[in-house]
Amino acid sequence: MRNLIEDARPPLAEAMSKMGVDESVWTPLLGRSTVEDHGDAALPCHALSKTLRRSPSEIADEVVSLIGGALDGIADASSVSGFVNLRAQPSWLSRRIEAMMPDPRLGIGLEECRTYAVDYSAPNVAKEMHVGHLRSTVIGDAIVRMLEFRGHLVHRENHVGDWGTPFGMLIEHLLDLGEAEAANELGVGDLDSFYKQARAKFVTEEEFAERSRQRVVLLQGGDEETLRLWRVLVDESMRYFNEVYSMLGVLLTDDDIMGESRYQDLLPVVVDRLGDAGILEHSEGADVAYPGGWVNREGEPLPMIIRKADGGYNYSTSDLACIIDRVERLKCDSFLYVVGTPQKQHFEMVFQVARQAGFMDDGHNAVHVNFGSVMDADGKVLKSREGDVIKLFDLLAEAVTRARAAIEEKNPDLQGEQRERVARIVGIGAVKYADLSTERTKDYVFDWERMLSFDGDTAPYLQYAHARICSIFRKWGGDRGSLSESEISCSLPEECLLARRLTDFPAVVDESTHAYIPHRLCAHLHSIASAFASFYEACPVLSAEEEGTVHSRLALCDLTARELELGLGLLGIEVPQRM
RNA sequence: GGGCGUGUAGCAUAGCCUGGAUAAUGCACCGGCCUCCUAAGCCGGGGACCGCGGGUUCGAAUCCUGCCGCGCCCGCCA
Numbered sequence: 329m330r331n332l333i334e335d336a337r338p339p340l341a342e343a344m345s346k347m348g349v350d351e352s353v354w355t356p357l358l359g360r361s362t363v364e365d366h367g368d369a370a371l372p373c374h375a376l377s378k379t380l381r382r383s384p385s386e387i388a389d390e391v392v393s394l395i396g397g398a399l400d401g402i403a404d405a406s407s408v409s410g411f412v413n414l415r416a417q418p419s420w421l422s423r424r425i426e427a428m429m430p431d432p433r434l435g436i437g438l439e440e441c442r443t444y445a446v447d448y449s450a451p452n453v454a455k456e457m458h459v460g461h462l463r464s465t466v467i468g469d470a471i472v473r474m475l476e477f478r479g480h481l482v483h484r485e486n487h488v489g490d491w492g493t494p495f496g497m498l499i500e501h502l503l504d505l506g507e508a509e510a511a512n513e514l515g516v517g518d519l520d521s522f523y524k525q526a527r528a529k530f531v532t533e534e535e536f537a538e539r540s541r542q543r544v545v546l547l548q549g550g551d552e553e554t555l556r557l558w559r560v561l562v563d564e565s566m567r568y569f570n571e572v573y574s575m576l577g578v579l580l581t582d583d584d585i586m587g588e589s590r591y592q593d594l595l596p597v598v599v600d601r602l603g604d605a606g607i608l609e610h611s612e613g614a615d616v617a618y619p620g621g622w623v624n625r626e627g628e629p630l631p632m633i634i635r636k637a638d639g640g641y642n643y644s645t646s647d648l649a650c651i652i653d654r655v656e657r658l659k660c661d662s663f664l665y666v667v668g669t670p671q672k673q674h675f676e677m678v679f680q681v682a683r684q685a686g687f688m689d690d691g692h693n694a695v696h697v698n699f700g701s702v703m704d705a706d707g708k709v710l711k712s713r714e715g716d717v718i719k720l721f722d723l724l725a726e727a728v729t730r731a732r733a734a735i736e737e738k739n740p741d742l743q744g745e746q747r748e749r750v751a752r753i754v755g756i757g758a759v760k761y762a763d764l765s766t767e768r769t770k771d772y773v774f775d776w777e778r779m780l781s782f783d784g785d786t787a788p789y790l791q792y793a794h795a796r797i798c799s800i801f802r803k804w805g806g807d808r809g810s811l812s813e814s815e816i817s818c819s820l821p822e823e824c825l826l827a828r829r830l831t832d833f834p835a836v837v838d839e840s841t842h843a844y845i846p847h848r849l850c851a852h853l854h855s856i857a858s859a860f861a862s863f864y865e866a867c868p869v870l871s872a873e874e875e876g877t878v879h880s881r882l883a884l885c886d887l888t889a890r891e892l893e894l895g896l897g898l899l900g901i902e903v904p905q906r907m
Numbered sequence: 908g909g910g911c912g913u914g915u916a917g918c919a920u921a922g923c924c925u926g927g928a929u930a931a932u933g934c935a936c937c938g939g940c941c942u943c944c945u946a947a948g949c950c951g952g953g954g955a956c957c958g959c960g961g962g963u964u965c966g967a968a969u970c971c972u973g974c975c976g977c978g979c980c981c982g983c984c985a
Contacts, residue, residue, distance in 0.1 A: 854933090
């Protein structure tokens with residue numbers, strides 16, 4: 329109701345000025361109503377009581393009477409227990425809807441273009457993508473889509489874990505298995521057992537461990553044959569990751585891969601620059617920086633290790649290299665890291681050092697878009713290293729299977745290729761929505777039934793609303809585009825409620841985008857679908873008595889469908905025409 | 908030990924930033940609704956000392972503070 333408040337402000341200002349209340353006093357009080365039954369916006373007058381020396385309800389009464397008819401065509405004002413309540417009038421709602429109808433962007437404007445790097449997904453080569461990886465991938469993808477829609481230039485950065493000491497043992501294991509066999513195992517997505525076998529040998533066989541360590545040296549030394557073997561591991565893993573990405577329907581492609589290996593040349597540069605900036609210190613043979621403000625278990629200042637005593641680099645170094653690359657090569661001014669909350673402190677330290685060293689300045693905005701962990705039933709964080717984790721691939725496959733079964737049961741007319749397509753859209757949509765619709769910083773316990781539910785506040789519920797609207801339009805047979813000039817009339821309460829929700833859409837997209845909180849958009853889309861479901865029951869569209877009503881309701885249907893499609897699209901969720 | 912986060916009906920969550928009225932939503936539960944645009948739906952109902960105690964305020968789920976429970980971080984791993 330952002331627009332309602334804007335429109336109601338001038339008449340309200342006049343009344344308040346007559347009351348002798350300064351704008352700076354009452355403006356912060358004016359806001360959307362917390363109890364919808366009372367209205368859409370409200371001005372609580374309790375805080376004015378002391379200075380005006382009157383009771384809140386007397387003040388509210390007088391404000392309402394001073395407003396008089398000045399809000400005609402905008403809102404009805406009423407006084408209830410010290411609140412001035414404003415309820416949008418149906419005619420105001422109608423005008424808002426009419427204004428949105430012809431706009432392909434549905435009232436969501438373009439912003440001044442910034443250049444973003446969004447770091448997300450980041451699976452590890454030769455390691456399974458499990459349900460925990462869903463969050464970064466899905467949340468990051470939604471944020472990318474929202475930013476791009478607002479007109480920003482977005483670099484997707486898939487910071488794949490493709491470098492480091494584990495690759496010694498992985499390459500040796502590859503050789504032990506034989507390249508062909510190993511490639512096969514990795515290609516079918518059995519990354520988990522590959523990694524575990526290698527690790528098991530590493531800890532139990534000294535000879536293997538020694539070979540692995542030597543292999544790391546060869547890898548870092550740029551040995552050609554070793555690099556070729558490393559490339560096999562990376563390629564096979566990426567082939568598998570791409571399969572998951574494609575199933576999931578995310579934007580990531582091979583062009584977005586910027587694995588750790590790509591920053592190796594920059595690592596010595598990081599050391600040099602930190603040295604030049606005078607913030608590098610030597611400690612026990614290592615090069616470290618002290619961001620300040622943190623202490624370790626012993627109460628000593630917490631160092632950020634830049635170069636280890638053995639000459640190797642740490643992941644902080646790699647993240648600093650990323651910042652240099654993104655600032656200087658990609659010319660980014662905004663950096664989003666869609667990475668789990670456990671790394672919060674790490675990123676705070678990295679950003680701090682990057683600023684101290686001048687890699688970033690005040691014009692650069694770096695945000696750790698953190699998210700909570702996925703826990704198992706015992707409340708433990710799901711970790712790929714131990715235990716049997718649920719493969720992301722299996723979760724997605726199960727979602728599609730269940731969606732297919734639901735379609736067979738509820739809409740047997742859908743057959744063949746079309747059914748497969750819808751099953752994919754519905755199943756994958758359910759999984760994505762389940763993750764996107766909760767506040768991202770909270771941990772959650774993984775639950776098959778929750779992830780795969782198709783009832784209630786789920787993607788299929790929103791998709792269903794969309795499919796029903798498409799069904800109405802199929803039956804109608806007219807040209808949807810012609811509805812953009814329709815006159816809207818909101819007479820029944822269900823029409824008004826739907827119009828309210830539709831009107832709020834742009835403001836919610838705004839908030840969701842700027843705070844990087846997809847769940848806010850999810851909640852609003854659900855409220856739209858819910859309002860539509862009530863409208864659908866109470867307001868016959870095609871069989872309405874008057875032609876004007878038919879067109880008005882068709883237009884509401886059209887806008888509802890477009891908001892659902894756009895909103896879900898921004899979340900990376902498709903909408904079917906029928907389901 | 909230091910730090911970060913979290914606690915809301917049986918379950919799962921939103922609301923907390925920016926204080927406001929009867930704490931919202933879904934699942935589950937109870938009762939209704941398909942000769943009518945898709946019942947993956949709609950309508951109605953029961954169910955909450957918002958972890959506990961102080962404080963600030965006209966007003967606290969929301970802000971401050973102290974406890975308690977849970978999770979995480981504080982690796983020359985990434």
